Amino acid sequence: MTQRSAGMSVSEQARRARDAAGELAVATRTAKDAALHAMADALVARTPEILTANEADLAAGREAGLSAAVLDRLALDAGRVAGIADALRQMAALPDPVGEVVRGSTLPNGLELRQIRVPFGVVGIIYEARPNVTVDAAGICLKSGNAALLRGSSSAAHSNAALVAVLRDAVAGAGLPADAVQLLDATSRDSVKELMRARGLVDVLIPRGGASLIRTVVEESTVPVIETGVGNCHVYVDAAADVAKAVAVTLNAKTQRLSTCNTAESLLVHAAVADAFLPPALAAFAQAGVTVHGDDRVAAFSAAVVPATDEDFATEYLSADISVAVVDSLDAAVAHIRRYGTGHTEAILTDSAAAAREFVARVDAAAVMVNASTRFTDGGEFGFGAEIGISTQKLHARGPMGLPELTSTKYVVTGDGHLRG
Template sequence: MSVIEQAGKARVAAIELGAATRTVKDAALLLMADRLVERAGDIVAANEVDVRNGRANGLTESVIDRLALTPERVAAMADGLRQMAALPDPVGEVVRGSTLANGLELRQIRVPFGVVGIIYEGRPNVTADAAGICLKSGNAALLRGSSSALSSNAAIVSVLRKAVADAGLPADAVQLLDATTRDSVKELMRARGLVDVLIPRGGASLIRTVVEESTVPVIETGVGNCHVYVDEHADLDKALAVVLNSKTQRLSTCNTAESLLVHAAVAPAFLPRVLEALHGKGVTVHGDAAFAAASADVVAATDDDWGTEYLSADISARVVDSLDDALDHIRVHGSGHTEAIVSESVAATRRFVSRVDAAAVMVNASTRFTDGGEFGFGAEIGISTQKLHARGPMGLPELTSTKYVVTGDGHVRP
């Protein structure tokens, strides 16, 4: 079946889904969760095929980590769907309303987009998350995963579609597109009029391609060259904890720190500590001359390192002379995702927060907190780094548009 045919089926399903009550949608989400757990063995077996193929094809261990599923990870996917069912339904929410001077009642209410296309790499957990968040927000989902997760995604979507149908909603509310050819991506990007919005999740190349070539509106999500800046007024114990967690809590996520900036005033005391800790965690530091002088294990940084999203056990590192130097570095090399400052100075943190341009700014906290679940939004569809429509973790409200409902009593305009 062509992408255009699938998109047509999704648009029909979206009509019914957009009018579904919260009770029906939540029941579907809970059934989807139960079925994932029941079929976890089949899903993990399918995933093992993808992992074996991935290793045979030379995928890095960080990519394998994103690809791999275990019974525990499948259970976590199910828990995410259950948590979503417990969240308020954004559809129908009144954003604002008033009675105009002429007596007309004006309400702006949230409505689903309609059909949402998601293009993503690896990470088969995204399949369940995206399907669930689209269903809860009243949108039909067209899922285009990567060929590396072909078997995993097929197994997951098969389970989800059956659960959706058994819950009384159209199975075509959740559809998996062909991942064996790039033609499906091209067709999806040109399905304007059938697909309402595209959300790419993956590396810089994928996102750039979708943004530049799609005729369907795109919400740009998260390449994450995230920085941690250790200020001259930092508590160095806090700084060490924040740097380590930001970099090593999980290597392969977009909110993992990829760059470390340290104020020159604290560099003599902090560099030996942070380098020993990072090296102890297996992290390779790509540093400037000051970092290289502090340890023979530091690799000399190139110009390319400052803008690299490693998604691996690597971090770029530089000593800066001032807060403004740090801000200038971030302005040039940052990706607008998440930036962190560690400082006990209110003036410094205020200046950093007001001047750094990012979807999320952390003050004395790890970059790893930029996440819909951590923010209390439930599952997210992605982290938007653009400034139109949505920015930061995109939860349920961000998957809706609005329409105005105007109620009168035979009103006519004079």
């Protein structure tokens, strides 16, 4: 079941995916869950060949001078493979979104109207380094009845090929079409281009990665896109904030993990609370090794503050840096967020119910946090059980995307020879 993708065009792979999707759409939950368990078992059983392939990627990566952090994200071992397999078993335990009746009624003329969840069909996913995404994406797509076209990065090409070969064997062994999971040629830039132009064959494209990848896909794709990921997330410390809690939440939002899209990148402090909040906050950042890029009013509190440029406020650092500004009102904070925010996660820290209500109503983002860390915007934290990414667009899905977000709907209308008058 190893697929020689190098010998097949993307549109041929997409056509095979389309056929597989036709079968997956009518597969029962029982059949899909059995396939997920078979995939998990096969990954564990065939760990040695996966690790051999992974070693080839790591060797190539070391030769190419990839950083230790990137190599670590790329690396697999038996424990990591077992963890990836466990994630598939957990997906099997989740409810099947397909077939859910979203709404239904009997119309005045007796027609029975039902809107039911159906799979998209073929989902294309373009992603970077981590091999676990290959398995996660294949599993989430299969559980939601979709065929997956996976386009990973060339640095993980051997690992991804080994993983997909194992998954395809397992899917076929469980009686579902192997072409439900296909890997596109990661060595060719054309495969991304062809995928973006496969309208009619591919139903939705989900780019996961850096800002430039996402921008390219959004601008060039004729296949509908769900935009994910870029998070220039703000924490706004309101005049009525509890200072001790605000310092703790701000530090958590910035430093609990530096490289995720829900990490806080910018801090706005109401002038009325700046004297009380900024000294302990700046001390906490200094201790945590975070560089503060601040405006003049922030710089007045510490010599360690680096002057912030306009670009700083627009930057998703993904590093131990944060931009900080003092604002004179909640309105000014909202205006700043409207200007620089990316619509991911924005937080207000306040004890004022009125301020919280105003901030929630006026800030336009996938998630708005009140007295909680921005880091909570996450499918796992939200209890979704599985996540294919975090949408920062407004169409279809917004915020963490679980299984229901990988479905469309279909109206089924049942009559008895009904005519329109």
